[in-house]
Amino acid sequence: MRTKHLFTIAVMLAAVMFVSCSSSKKGVKDNAALPTETEFSARKYVEAVTADYQSVKGMSAKIKVTVAFDGKDLSTSGTLKMNKDNIIQLTLIDPILGLMEVGRMEFTPTNVVIIDRMNKQYMDVPYSEVSFLKRANVDFNTLQSLFWNELFIPGKKGNVDASLYTFSQPSSTVVMDYDDSMLHYRFVSEKASHHLTKTSINNPSDSKYAFAFTYGDFTQFQGRQFPQDMTMSFTASGKSASLSLSLSSLKASSEKITPTSPSSKYTKVKADKVFKMLMK
Numbered sequence: 001m002r003t004k005h006l007f008t009i010a011v012m013l014a015a016v017m018f019v020s021c022s023s024s025k026k027g028v029k030d031n032a033a034l035p036t037e038t039e040f041s042a043r044k045y046v047e048a049v050t051a052d053y054q055s056v057k058g059m060s061a062k063i064k065v066t067v068a069f070d071g072k073d074l075s076t077s078g079t080l081k082m083n084k085d086n087i088i089q090l091t092l093i094d095p096i097l098g099l100m101e102v103g104r105m106e107f108t109p110t111n112v113v114i115i116d117r118m119n120k121q122y123m124d125v126p127y128s129e130v131s132f133l134k135r136a137n138v139d140f141n142t143l144q145s146l147f148w149n150e151l152f153i154p155g156k157k158g159n160v161d162a163s164l165y166t167f168s169q170p171s172s173t174v175v176m177d178y179d180d181s182m183l184h185y186r187f188v189s190e191k192a193s194h195h196l197t198k199t200s201i202n203n204p205s206d207s208k209y210a211f212a213f214t215y216g217d218f219t220q221f222q223g224r225q226f227p228q229d230m231t232m233s234f235t236a237s238g239k240s241a242s243l244s245l246s247l248s249s250l251k252a253s254s255e256k257i258t259p260t261s262p263s264s265k266y267t268k269v270k271a272d273k274v275f276k277m278l279m280k
Contacts, residue, residue, distance in 0.1 A: 040167070040169065042162040042163070042165065042167050043162045043163075045162070045167070045174060045194070046151070046160060046162040046165075046176075047162075048194045049151060049189055049194045049196060050150070050151065050159065050160070051194075052194055052195070052224055052225055053148070053149075053150055053224070054148060054221065054222065054224055054226060055222065055223075055224065056084075056222050056252040056253075057083065057084045057254070058081075058082065058083045058084065058252065058253040058254060058255060058256075058257070059081075059082055059221075059250060059251065059252055059253055060079065060080065060081045060082075060250075060251050060253050061079070061080050061081075061247040061248065061249060061250045061251070062077065062078075062079060062247070062248050062249045063077065063078050063079060063080050063090075063245045063246060063247055063248075064076075064077055064245070064246040064248075065077065065078055065092060065243070065244070065245060066242075066243075066244040066246070067241075067242075067243055067244075068241060068242045068243075068244075069241040069242075070239070070241070076092055076093055076094070076102075077092075077093050078090065078091045078092040078093050079091045080147075080245065080247065081253070081257055082144075082147060082148070082257075083253075083256060083257050084144070084148070085109065085144070086108070086109070086256065086257065087106060087107065087108050087257045087259060088106065088107040088143060088144060088147050089104065089105070089106045089257055089260075090104065090105045090106075091103075091104045092104070100117075101117055102117055102118055103115060103116050103117055103118065104117070104260060106259055106260060107140055107143050107144075108140065108259055109140045110126055110127070110140075111124055111125060111126055111127070111259075112124075112125055112126075112127060112130055113259060113260065115260060115262055115266070120263075120265060120266050120267065121266055121267045121268070121269050122262040122266050122267075122268055122269070123268070123269055123270070124262070124268065125270075127139050127140070138154070139155065141155075141156070141157045142154055142155075146199060146213050147230075149196050149215055149226065149227055150196070151176070151187055151196065153178065154178075154180055154183070154185065155180075164178060165177060165178050165187075166178070169191065172190065172191050172192065173188055173189060173190060173191055173197075174188075174189050174190075174191050175187070175188050175189075176188075176189070183201050183202070183203070184201070184202055184203070184204050185199070185200070185201055186198075186199070186200045186201075186202075187199050188200075193218075193225070195215070195218055195225060195227075196215065197214065197215050197216070198212060198213070198214045198215065199212070199213045200212040200213070208235070208238065209234075209235065210234065210235045211232070211233070211234045212231075212232075212233050212234075213230065213231070213232050214229075214230070214231045214233070215227035215229065215230055216228075216229040216231075217229040219250070221250050221252075222252050226250065227247075228246065228247045228248065228250070229244070229245070229246055229247070230244070230245045230247070231243070231244040231245070232244075
């Protein structure tokens with residue numbers, strides 16, 4: 001696998017994930033394991049999960065990035081920076097020398113920005129112009145919730161309503177399911193700690209497509225728990241791939257991150273062209 005394609009492959013994982021799920025149909029809720037109100041309060045449990053959310057508005061971390069795709073693994077380093085309600089910025093570094101930035105991905109409330117420094121091109125478009133994001137009802141709030149280890153209701157911002165989920169309690173976990181007209185969402189948490197350990201999105205009627213965002217190695221960060229391991233994995237038409245982030249040196253930050261302005265020497269390309277190139 002050529003080094004220059006590392007960032008391309010990393011971005012592709014996110015792209016294929018949404019393409020894979022975007023045609024799914026609404027699933028059927030299973031209430032068989034739903035506990036009674038006297039045994040379990042859905043509202044109180046969701047309150048306990050959300051009480052462990054990070055109170056800081058910004059954070060940064062060093063990351064080790066491992067891409068597994070097409071039978072090959074490749075690792076490199078980089079940084080993850082996030083400002084609540086402002087930006088998610090993922091930067092990857094050349095794994096050979098460890099000095100040169102090879103690419104950057106930024107999500108803002110309005111736009112998706114991908115900067116391919118190896119090929120000197122970039123994409124900067126609103127979510128509505130990325131067709132698979134629009135079809136899958138994915139916006140900045142959904143992506144922010146995934147990276148901040150939070151529950152969400154697709155297309156909605158703010159605190160979640162416990163009554164919108166279906167609850168079950170297999171062994172030591174609590175599972176929260178949600179269906180909309182397009183996708184089935186599942187949130188798995190540890191009953192004792194309330195840690196959200198996995199969010200998955202799939203098509204109940206088609207097992208060929210699945211996506212999961214898994215969390216692990218929780219650590220104390222600013223007085224609350226936060227996962228140091230995040231793994232995005234997907235299966236599409238018999239092929240599997242994953243993008244793992246191992247975080248270290250977590251720091252709270254009040255610094256406002258300004259979205260990147262690509263060099264005038266870079267060529268702006270359309271979203272469809274970028275994603276066709278990414279999925280070759």
